[in-house]
Amino acid sequence: MAETLTHIGQTEPRPTGWQGIAADWSSDQRAFKNVSWGKAMMWIFLLSDTFIFGCFLLSYMTARISTRVPWPNPSEVFALRIGGSDIPLILIAIMTFVLISSSGTMAMAVNFGYRRDRRKTAILMLVTAALGATFVGMQAFEWTKLITEGVRPWGNPWGAAQFGSCFFMITGFHGTHVTIGVIFLIIVARKVWRGDYDTGRRGFFTSRTGRYENVEIMGLYWHFVDLVWVFIFAFFYLW
Amino acid sequence: MVDITPADGIPPAEVAEVELYHPRSWWTKYVFSQDAKVIAIQYSATATGIGLVALVLSWLMRLQLGFPGTFDFITPEAYYQFITMHGMIMVIYLLTALFLGGFGNYLIPLMVGARDMVFPYVNMLSYWIYLLAVLVLVSGFFAPGGPTGAGWTLYPPQAILSGTPGGQGWGIILMLSSLILFIIGFTMGGLNYVVTVLQGRTRGMTMMRLPLTVWGIFTATVMALLAFPALFVASVMMLLDRALGTSFFMPAISEMGEQLPHNGGSPILFQHLFWFFGHPEVYIVALPAFGIVSDLISTHARKNIFGYRMMVWAIVGIGALSFVVWAHHMYVSGMHPYFGFFFATTTLIIAIPTAIKVYNWVLTLWRGDIHLTIPMLFALAFIVTFVNGGLTGLFLGNVVVDVPLSDTMFVVAHFHMVMGVAPILVVFGAIYHWYPKVTGRMLNEMLGRFHFWVTFLGAYLIFFPMHYLGLMGVPRRYAELTDMTIMTESAHHLNSFISIMAFIVGFAQMVFLFNLIWSIRHGREAGGNPWRATTLEWQTPHTPPAHGNFGKDLPIVYRWAYDYSVPGAKEDFIPQNMPGSFGPSREPA
Ligand code: HEM
Ligand SMILES: [Cu+2]
Numbered sequence: 001m002a003e004t005l006t007h008i009g010q011t012e013p014r015p016t017g018w019q020g021i022a023a024d025w026s027s028d029q030r031a032f033k034n035v036s037w038g039k040a041m042m043w044i045f046l047l048s049d050t051f052i053f054g055c056f057l058l059s060y061m062t063a064r065i066s067t068r069v070p071w072p073n074p075s076e077v078f079a080l081r082i083g084g085s086d087i088p089l090i091l092i093a094i095m096t097f098v099l100i101s102s103s104g105t106m107a108m109a110v111n112f113g114y115r116r117d118r119r120k121t122a123i124l125m126l127v128t129a130a131l132g133a134t135f136v137g138m139q140a141f142e143w144t145k146l147i148t149e150g151v152r153p154w155g156n157p158w159g160a161a162q163f164g165s166c167f168f169m170i171t172g173f174h175g176t177h178v179t180i181g182v183i184f185l186i187i188v189a190r191k192v193w194r195g196d197y198d199t200g201r202r203g204f205f206t207s208r209t210g211r212y213e214n215v216e217i218m219g220l221y222w223h224f225v226d227l228v229w230v231f232i233f234a235f236f237y238l239w
Numbered sequence: 240m241v242d243i244t245p246a247d248g249i250p251p252a253e254v255a256e257v258e259l260y261h262p263r264s265w266w267t268k269y270v271f272s273q274d275a276k277v278i279a280i281q282y283s284a285t286a287t288g289i290g291l292v293a294l295v296l297s298w299l300m301r302l303q304l305g306f307p308g309t310f311d312f313i314t315p316e317a318y319y320q321f322i323t324m325h326g327m328i329m330v331i332y333l334l335t336a337l338f339l340g341g342f343g344n345y346l347i348p349l350m351v352g353a354r355d356m357v358f359p360y361v362n363m364l365s366y367w368i369y370l371l372a373v374l375v376l377v378s379g380f381f382a383p384g385g386p387t388g389a390g391w392t393l394y395p396p397q398a399i400l401s402g403t404p405g406g407q408g409w410g411i412i413l414m415l416s417s418l419i420l421f422i423i424g425f426t427m428g429g430l431n432y433v434v435t436v437l438q439g440r441t442r443g444m445t446m447m448r449l450p451l452t453v454w455g456i457f458t459a460t461v462m463a464l465l466a467f468p469a470l471f472v473a474s475v476m477m478l479l480d481r482a483l484g485t486s487f488f489m490p491a492i493s494e495m496g497e498q499l500p501h502n503g504g505s506p507i508l509f510q511h512l513f514w515f516f517g518h519p520e521v522y523i524v525a526l527p528a529f530g531i532v533s534d535l536i537s538t539h540a541r542k543n544i545f546g547y548r549m550m551v552w553a554i555v556g557i558g559a560l561s562f563v564v565w566a567h568h569m570y571v572s573g574m575h576p577y578f579g580f581f582f583a584t585t586t587l588i589i590a591i592p593t594a595i596k597v598y599n600w601v602l603t604l605w606r607g608d609i610h611l612t613i614p615m616l617f618a619l620a621f622i623v624t625f626v627n628g629g630l631t632g633l634f635l636g637n638v639v640v641d642v643p644l645s646d647t648m649f650v651v652a653h654f655h656m657v658m659g660v661a662p663i664l665v666v667f668g669a670i671y672h673w674y675p676k677v678t679g680r681m682l683n684e685m686l687g688r689f690h691f692w693v694t695f696l697g698a699y700l701i702f703f704p705m706h707y708l709g710l711m712g713v714p715r716r717y718a719e720l721t722d723m724t725i726m727t728e729s730a731h732h733l734n735s736f737i738s739i740m741a742f743i744v745g746f747a748q749m750v751f752l753f754n755l756i757w758s759i760r761h762g763r764e765a766g767g768n769p770w771r772a773t774t775l776e777w778q779t780p781h782t783p784p785a786h787g788n789f790g791k792d793l794p795i796v797y798r799w800a801y802d803y804s805v806p807g808a809k810e811d812f813i814p815q816n817m818p819g820s821f822g823p824s825r826e827p828a
Binding site for chain 2: 056
């Protein structure tokens with residue numbers, strides 16, 4: 001930790017205990033020493049976004065426990081008929097697997113980004129984007145299936161109307177996050193491929209130069225979206 | 240003697256001079272500007288513009304309350320629409336936008352010694368989305384059926400029923416959309432403010448050397464980033480209820496003898512989401528005011544702030560506590576007595592850090608060299624008003640007192656004192672204080688004093704009698720009170736009196752606006768540091784500060800922001816960026 005200059009230019013001894021903790025957090029220039037602006041901004045955004053998803057999920061839980069009509073059984077609703085038998089949650093399982101795998105390819109992309117391996121980084125980011133797009137595609141399939149079975153935001157054939165409301169709202173909001181992620185993955189992948197982060201080419205809108213760290217920042221977002229899905233999966237489908 | 244070479248391990252400031260975006264055309268310099276100072280002025284101007292709408296609405300309401308039956312065009316529906324738009328505009332589109340978007344943008348980079356916000360492009364988008372939100376809000380006035388009349392709390396189920404103005408029309412849809420846009424736009428700006436304070440400070444500027452203004456705005460922004468999500472979610476869900484017919488907040492309900500398709504939703508859920516945002520919101524407008532007032536008092540009393548560390552911890556503590564008190568707005572909605580007990584307790588605990596702040600302000604004034612400048616007058620007025628509103632808050636925080644007083648004029652008086660008048664007084668004080676930095680000229684002194692006295696005394700004459708009306712049982716949100724037995728002759732007179740005062744105070748604001756415009760050209764030249772203040776924004780090489788804020792080199796900070804009247808120093812203030820020892824500084828080690 002860096003020390004602060006006093007008004008006569010001497011460095012102060014570092015306090016210990018709680019005061020030391022406060023001094024570290026409030027220390028000169030940056031509260032988080034090795035964290036760049038972009039990364040700090042992404043973390044704080046994710047914190048705020050956590051509250052949004054938290055409110056959505058809590059509202060859903062409230063709706064579910066306070067309804068007096070039975071809640072449709074997710075294992076039945078989300079079953080697919082394959083080879084003559086109903087397999088519960090099979091599509092969701094595949095979707096979850098795809099999304100988690102995409103987090104793996106994302107992590108590899110970050111690694112290769114820091115090794116300046118432009119080709120591998122860009123390819124892995126595109127693979128991540130493809131997996132993300134697959135996820136959204138399967139979600140669209142699931143929506144279509146439910147809609148043809150008569151599920152609507154305002155009602156469904158099996159029970160509490162809030163089932164459809166929460167389902168479309170929460171998966172829709174999450175799916176939007178994934179879609180935005182896919183778009184940005186492609187944009188960043190293109191920049192990596194073109195070598196923008198080596199040549200110092202400036203962004204079209206921001207007129208800032210970027211760094212390979214942007215791949216990691218992109219990764220933070222992607223892992224977050226992935227993590228949120230785990231919660232949605234647990235609370236909506238497994239409950 | 241002074242060692243200014245960076246010690247090891249301190250990374251250089253991230254964006255060097257060359258990285259700063261240099262606008263090339265008139266458009267990118269003044270309209271689509273990425274400079275926080277321009278964005279600040281855009282935010283402030285837009286907020287003031289929409290705030291004037293809210294002011295006019297308050298006149299219309301007062302016309303109706305003061306002289307019932309005289310103005311036919313103010314129907315009960317219109318009255319509801321007026322209170323709703325007035326309340327929402329004042330709280331969100333005026334105060335939040337002005338304190339964070341306006342003062343935050345202008346002061347944060349200057350005060351922490353940065354050239355700009357960390358992501359100027361995102362910061363610019365923030366303003367334009369805010370403007371869009373304002374336009375959507377205003378379009379409610381022109382939509383068929385007019386704006387929503389649901390009250391600023393927008394409680395369902397009434398908010399989306401046909402009995403409420405705008406409930407089945409466009410009003411509520413536009414209101415909710417506008418809120419969603421506002422939150423998106425605010426988040427973009429808010430992330431910038433937070434990261435700039437955390438990671439963008441200049442050499443020597445530790446967090447414990449930040450002026451309290453920055454602490455107030457910073458904490459309020461963090462709170463906003465955590466509280467607005469609840470409003471966002473509530474707005475999305477109500478929008479779905481209204482537009483798609485879902486039933487998140489709508490129980491089974493029949494309207495005009497007709498059963499509506501809704502079923503099984505929970506209106507109380509909305510209240511929880513709303514107030515999880517709504518209570519922190521009070522402090523989102525109060526904390527910046529706390530911070531600014533601390534700096535005004537210290538500067539204009541030529542004395543260091545008393546208990547700087549305590550002030551910081553009080554700000555942070557109030558911010559944290561205000562997330563666990565929200566249900567004190569819901570005592571009448573009914574809750575388990577233990578919950579009532581819990582929320583009453585937490586509410587009263589907030590009084591402790593708040594009282595600490597008040598004592599520290601007073602102790603800062605104690606034996607100070609008080610200059611009764613206009614900013615100082617407003618700061619003093621703030622303390623009085625805030626204590627006043629805070630005390631009635633202590634009453635209302637208790638379940639047994641709140642239940643009978645709920646939804647009376649007493650509540651209206653309370654929240655206008657504490658989150659209406661008090662922050663607005665700080666806004667005025669701050670404008671008189673920083674206007675010279677923004678424009679290079681002083682505001683007219685005589686008009687300023689006129690503005691102060693009329694506003695301060697007038698606000699008391701408006702809102703003080705409302706306490707009394709409330710205790711008599713006069714309800715809030717009633718367009719027509721004439722035939723109620725509680726409305727005695729004297730209560731009617733009081734209402735007319737309040738209304739006349741409201742017009743006088745409103746008129747004083749016109750004088751203020753005139754002063755703002757007139758002084759840009761005709762004000763006295765201010766020079767770079769007219770108040771002889773210590774903080775960095777007064778030490779810029781240019782006034783108004785040029786693009787990039789601080790000439791070639793960023794300032795280096797050697798001391799806290801409150802070295803006033805240090806014994807032994809040549810002047811009675813030592814700027815934060817002045818090296819050297821001048822005897823005993825009171826900076827906390
Ligand atoms: C010129 C100064 C002002 C006057 C004369 C004024 C007057 C009023 C009146 C008459 C009402 C309606 C009372 C009722 O019938 O229930 C009201 C409501 C309200 N005002 Fe103000 N007001 C002023 C400034 C402010 C400010 C600065 C704020 C900022 C916080 C504010 C926030 C509110 C809110 C939140 C409501 C409640 C709206 C509702 O019930 O939904 N007002 N005001
Ligand atoms: Cu509250």
